[in-house]
Amino acid sequence: MKLILSQVRPTDGDIEGAFRHVAMLFDLARAVEADVVLLPELFWPGYNRPDLHEELAQPLDGPWVRQLQAMARDAGCALVTGMAERAGADLYNTALAIGADGGLLARYRKIQLFGPMERAVFRPGDDLPPVFALGGRKVGLLICYDIEFAGHAAGLAARGAETILVPTANPVGFEHVQDTLVAARAVENAITVAYANYCGTEAGLAFGGGSVVVGADGRVLARAGTREAMLIVDLPGCADYPQEILSTQRQDYRAL
Structure with missing residues (x-):
């Protein structure tokens, strides 16, 4: 499954600019025959x-x-992106997965809301993070702070996910997440994790960049710096790793 991960400056209310950026990514997806585009x-x-x-x-x-x-x-390419979702009087911090046929594959409402702003604006999600078919494998969704809680990634792996896609907005000062915790979640569960962050600033908040894709063996497959970047990565599936290694990782972690 080929992924395009976009590390970009925040939208900051420029909706037309956001759609132009997606159009550019889909043009690239056609050129490189990507299966999915991931946004923050x-x-x-x-x-x-x-x-x-x-x-x-x-x-x-x-x-x-x-x-x-x-x-x-x-474009014939799937998309995973974050959005503010309205449901009646409630607002949710939501990640959507849209399939290459335009169908809605999955919706996930963020469970672990981070900081005063998110908690003041959004309701936490009530449903488990979804597992769905994409690009010939099973994929799960989390959002930003969720990946810091080991149980969420473990739960997705237990339900068969081979890959977790994570739209995120991680500020400067929290680089331990992309530098350490993303790899920990990957290797704990023998699962690939793609973590798409912002760079630049928005309304006084600076973001740390450092978007990263980590394989099921804990190795970094691609990493961005602190500026705008696009990572194009062929994501390995479980069949690409020695099964005895993956089995040992999962059994040892879940036995704790």
Whole structure:
């Protein structure tokens, strides 16, 4: 499964610019025959903009999602992205997986809300992180702070996920997450983890970049620096690793 991970500056309310960026990524996906594009957390309408979350959040059948579904279908490439989701009077920090046919593969509402802003604006999700088929394998979703809790990744692996895709918005000062914890989650569960962060600043909040893709053996497959970057990675599946090693990793961790 070939992934394009986009480390980009935050949207900061520029919805048209966000769609232009996705169009560019889908053009690249056609050229390199990618299976899925991964974007950061709350790409629509921006992360550190609680004013815009309340003003602009949309339901899953709203114009943002409909346009993204049409774009994915036209490109023949799946998309995983974060957005502010409105459900009645409630707002959720949501990750969507849209298939190459434009269908909605999965929705995940962030469980582990981080910091005062998120907790003031969003409700935590009630459902387990999803596992779904994408690019010939089983994939799970988490969002940012979720990956720091070992049980979420372990639960996805226990339900058969081979890969976890993680839209994130990790600030400067928390680089231990992409430098250490992402690799720990990967090797604990013998699972590939792709972690897509922002760079630059938004409304006074600086992001650390460092987006990373880590294989099931804990090795870094690709890593971004602190500027805008695109990582194009052929993600290995479980069949690409010695089965005795993966089996030992999973059994040893789950026995603790």
